[in-house]
Amino acid sequence: MNTSSPIGVFDSGLGGISVLHTLVQTMPQENYIFFGDSKHNPYGTKTKEEITKRCIEICDHFIQQDVKAIVIACNTATSACVNLLRKRYSIPIIGMEPALKVACEIGDHQKILVWATDFTLREKKFADLMKQFEANHEIVKVACPKLVRLVEENQLNDVEYVQDVLSSYLPHQNFDSLVLGCTHFVFYKSILEKMVPSILIIDGNTGTVNHLKDILTQNHLLNTGKGSIVFQNSLETKISLSKELFEYLK
Structure with a gap:
């Protein structure tokens, strides 16, 4: 080496x-x-x-x-x-790991949405990370399996369908930031920034x-x-x- x-x-x-x-x-x-x-x-x-x-x-x-x-x-x-x-x-x-720390350090009492795989969200590693911040911030976890498949199956150019899938994972309430806790999800960053311009999109x-x-x-x-x-x-x-x-x- x-x-x-x-x-x-x-x-x-x-x-x-x-x-x-x-x-x-x-x-x-x-x-x-x-x-x-x-x-x-x-x-x-x-x-x-x-x-x-x-x-x-x-x-x-x-x-x-x-x-x-x-x-x-x-x-x-x-x-x-x-x-x-x-x-x-x-x-x-x-x-x-999901860049939750980055989102929490933006300010006090942040409302943070975390997108990741089901495995990541249920593992002890993420649970320990959440414990560091959940007392001072509102953190909502959402598993997004379809977003992995869209990348793997080369469907990113089907913009209307991609936007529909992204919308299905966005809750109706407002959030300060969205943490992309899966590297597949970074492919949607520019689309999300246009869809939800008031939310800061963060990846690790x-x-x-x-x-x-x-x-x-x-x-x-x-x-x-x-x-x-x-x-x-x-x-x-x-x-x-x-x-x-x-x-x-x-």
């Missing part, structure tokens, strides 16, 4: 491409391998044991490719096994990427060459869609 070694980025499917996009914007000189586990998507309906097994297999695959760090670009996978993965591997493992991508950059800097592992991206997937047929989705965010 050296400075030019790639950074492994993986997700249950293709949502993590939104994290990859932020990574490339922030550190364009780095080499990246993105692995989408579309064959086993969605993770949000699986058991913790099933998710952990897949994450270990993917990380082992990355280690064989001499990655210098791994980004779990999936809130569900992070909730399931980030601590186990950090104990198992000697390289930095960067996880994600930038915080995650900046954390990785800090770690690479501290360990003198930042690359100085020209960056590259390699797309991999447990379903070969999804690689072309992976590239399309990356371009969609540009």
Whole structure:
């Protein structure tokens, strides 16, 4: 492993491409391998044991490719096994969690809507996060499984249908902010900003990427060459869609 070694980025499917996009914007000189586990998507309906097994297999695959760090670009996978993965591997493992802290720090007595997968919302990791803030803020959780499928099934260009699905997850009451607690949901950020302009839309991508950059800097592992991206997937047929989705965010 050296400075030019790639950074492994993986997700249950293709949502993590939104994290990859932020990574490339922030550190364009780095080499990246993105692995989408579309064959086993969605993770949000699986058991913790099933998710952990897949994450270990993917990380082992990355280690064989001499990655210098791994980004779990999936809130569900992070909730399931980030601590186990950090104990198992000697390289930095960067996880994600819903950016609830960011929303709460905007001001006192915030009304916050959190969209995520059912797994993320019912796990202890998120429950512990909520406990830190729920006494001073109103926090409403909503599981949004259809939003994962729209990305995976390449339906983002069906704007009317997408807006209908997004509307179905928006309560009638007003909120100060909407936390996108799944990397798939970041694909809807620009649409949501037009649909509900009075609500601040927050995701955890930038915080995650900046954390990785800090770690690479501290360990003198930042690359100085020209960056590259390699797309991999447990379903070969999804690689072309992976590239399309990356371009969609540009």
